Amino acid sequence: MNKNKETYGRAKIIPVFLPNQGCPNRCIFCNQKEVVGTSLIHTPREVYPLIQAYLNTIRTSWQKKWPGFSERIEVAFYGGNFTGLPAEVQQEFLRPAARLVSEGQIDGLRISTRPDYISEAGLELLASFGVKTVEVGVQSMDEEVLKRAGRLYSGHQVTRAVELLRGGGFIIGVHLMVGLPGEGPASRSETIEKVIKLSPHFVRIHPTLVLKGTELERMYREGNYRPMSLDEAVEVCKEFSLRLMRSRIGVARIGLQSVPQMQESESVIAGPFHPALGELVASSIAYERMEELLSRQQSGRLEGGNKRQIMILVPERELSMFIGHKRQNLNRLRQKYCGWQICIQPDQSLKPGELRCVEIISAPV
Numbered sequence: 354m355n356k357n358k359e360t361y362g363r364a365k366i367i368p369v370f371l372p373n374q375g376c377p378n379r380c381i382f383c384n385q386k387e388v389v390g391t392s393l394i395h396t397p398r399e400v401y402p403l404i405q406a407y408l409n410t411i412r413t414s415w416q417k418k419w420p421g422f423s424e425r426i427e428v429a430f431y432g433g434n435f436t437g438l439p440a441e442v443q444q445e446f447l448r449p450a451a452r453l454v455s456e457g458q459i460d461g462l463r464i465s466t467r468p469d470y471i472s473e474a475g476l477e478l479l480a481s482f483g484v485k486t487v488e489v490g491v492q493s494m495d496e497e498v499l500k501r502a503g504r505l506y507s508g509h510q511v512t513r514a515v516e517l518l519r520g521g522g523f524i525i526g527v528h529l530m531v532g533l534p535g536e537g538p539a540s541r542s543e544t545i546e547k548v549i550k551l552s553p554h555f556v557r558i559h560p561t562l563v564l565k566g567t568e569l570e571r572m573y574r575e576g577n578y579r580p581m582s583l584d585e586a587v588e589v590c591k592e593f594s595l596r597l598m599r600s601r602i603g604v605a606r607i608g609l610q611s612v613p614q615m616q617e618s619e620s621v622i623a624g625p626f627h628p629a630l631g632e633l634v635a636s637s638i639a640y641e642r643m644e645e646l647l648s649r650q651q652s653g654r655l656e657g658g659n660k661r662q663i664m665i666l667v668p669e670r671e672l673s674m675f676i677g678h679k680r681q682n683l684n685r686l687r688q689k690y691c692g693w694q695i696c697i698q699p700d701q702s703l704k705p706g707e708l709r710c711v712e713i714i715s716a717p718v
């Protein structure tokens with residue numbers, strides 16, 4: 354297994370959705386049936402054929418697209434509070450999936466759960482079926498925000514849950530929500546600082562959406578909740594991502610995965626929904642990095658009277674991310690450094706994440 358902490362969240366996931374199963378109550382923002390679709394509720398008996406069907410798709414589709422495909426494939430029990438289910442029900446779900454692991458058809462199992470439903474005995478059960486990754490819905494480290502969201506646990510319980518998971522040798526994922534009622538900059542800052550201290554292997558960041566049929570929808574319609582704008586969400590997710598990346602904690606996903614059901618049933622009433630939010634954030638980070646590079650260039654050598662020509666070299670596969678949606682990043686840079694000629698070019702020799710700035714000096718005529 355790849356031991357680089359920043360890559361832990363990455364695997365091809367076969368999701369088995371158990372919408373709201375095992376939940377002690379309904380959190381104010383949550384309506385899993387709207388997000389994943391009622392047709393995706395699974396009983397233990399459906400697990401084995403469902404995974405087989407996914408695997409067939411993977412073999413015929415993914416491997417055709419990427420012949421050298423060798424990424425990990427994991428089965429994930431998502432959409433509910435897995436460890437809130439009775440132990441025998443957990444076993445019924447895990448047994449067929451564990452069989453596929455022992456047959457070598459998939460590489461591992463993961464579950465999602467809440468911090469207040471993690472116990473030593475519960476983790477022993479998961480480990481006995483080969484669960485390697487546990488994704489914990491922390492959402493916030495501000496207890497007031499948690500209370501208002503209908504999640505009645507403390508920061509201490511989150512810390513304890515992560516300690517137990519680490520002690521049990523699990524790969525730990527943390528889910529965070531930004532834009533919950535009662536949250537502000539101080540609360541967000543507290544959350545990200547505390548989560549970094551917990552040092553999970555990876556984090557998923559979800560801006561809060563107002564989903565149909567939730568308590569949050571009622572609050573929104575009564576004027577008691579204002580969701581973040583898309584720009585605010587991109588800014589906050591960027592801030593979180595940068596801080597996590599600097600601490601070498603992987604960011605596995607930003608924003609909800611868009612499924613056709615969400616668009617068909619108009620599940621999202623309000624909030625910063627975007628089908629490619631992660632790409633918007635990545636592009637915004639890319640802009641900052643180029644801007645930082647150019648500002649250093651600015652304080653360096655200046656050509657007397659000549660128009661400066663700057664070429665920013667980026668990895669070939671990341672070119673569109675650096676240029677930005679509708680050339681937004683390039684246009685912003687050109688506006689900011691209006692006396693310069695700036696272009697962004699691919700460079701095959703650069704590794705992902707690398708970039709370089711070259712000043713083109715024209716020979717005197």
Ligand code: SF4
Pocket residue numbers: 373374376377378379380383384385432433434467490
């Ligand atoms: S957010 Fe998680 S714990 Fe809360 S209702 Fe939804 S699935 Fe259950």
